[in-house]
Amino acid sequence: MKFIKIILFCLVFPTGAFAHGDEDHSQGGAKGAGSIASLQPxxxxxxxxxxxxxxxxxxxxxxxxxxxxxxxxxxxxxxxxxxxxxxxxxxxxxxxxxxxxxxxxxxxxxxxxxxxxxxxxxxxxxxxxxxxxxxxxAEDDHSASHSATRRFSSSTAILLAALLAGVLAVGVVLKIRRKNSTGN
Structure with missing residues (x-):
């Protein structure tokens, strides 16, 4: 039971460190601080x-x-x-x-x-x-702003999927507990 609580905790409270790409995190030549306005030349x-x-x-x-x-x-x-x-x-x-x-x-x-x-x-x-x-x-600054929007949308989708998985796991555990406590 302790193992299930640890798994549920990890699912409900993700670390927030998701992998992502297309970004240069070096100091030299960085494109901006992540805001769409900073994508302007x-x-x-x-x-x-x-x-x-x-x-x-x-x-x-x-x-x-x-x-x-x-x-x-x-x-x-x-x-x-x-x-x-x-x-x-x-x-x-x-x-x-x-x-x-x-x-x-x-x-x-x-x-x-x-x-x-x-x-x-x-x-x-x-x-x-x-x-x-x-x-x-850039070749097309308009496409760069759309790329930033797509990255935001995909990270939001990952977060929502993790949250949904956590809610479903909690529901399953509660159903198992209820079944064990009633003896059915």
Whole structure:
């Protein structure tokens, strides 16, 4: 009887560590923290003066720029972006605290799948600097978000199946106990 209780306990309270695939858990080149929003193409780069984080949202590139040493946001700077032979000026959005690039030629170049080398020219007050980085655009970012949804759905199905198996096992044990106690 003790053995059955241990089995039931393991079925009802699974460890939660399910095997899964398609994920790179290494530090270098990790795609994101598992949220669908993190699947959007990103770029991160820094120098001794500035640090920049950018994310491609459809036909717009949003850029956040901070001072490297103090993490203070850089506001109202002159920011130029160059990629794949196209150049564009970013405009500051005070309400968002970021810079937006929506130049059609540059966005068309960045929309193509592959690695894109970007150069950012930043001039803020008395400081100016060039920052370089690479943005990886997946073959089909839409399919990547569906893949994350499928992984979530399969892990949920596994959890529900384990829960159902536990409930069924408890039902069987209760029926056996009832049968033994009544003598039938």
């Amino acid at each position: 990103r770029i991160e780069t820094a120098t001794e003066t500035f640090e920049l984080v950018g994310q491609l949202h459809g036909d717009q590139l949003a850029l956040f720029i901070d001072r490297f040493e103090t993490n203070e946001p850089v506001l109202n700077a002159s920011v130029e972006v160059e990629a794949n032979g196209a150049k564009a000026q970013a405009r500051f959005r005070a309400d968002q605290g970021d810079y937006l690039v929506d130049d059609k030629a540059l966005m068309t170049a960045l929309a193509r799948p592959g690695k894109h080398s970007l150069v950012f020219t930043i001039a803020a007050s008395s400081d100016s600097d060039l920052l370089e980085g690479t943005m990886q655009v």
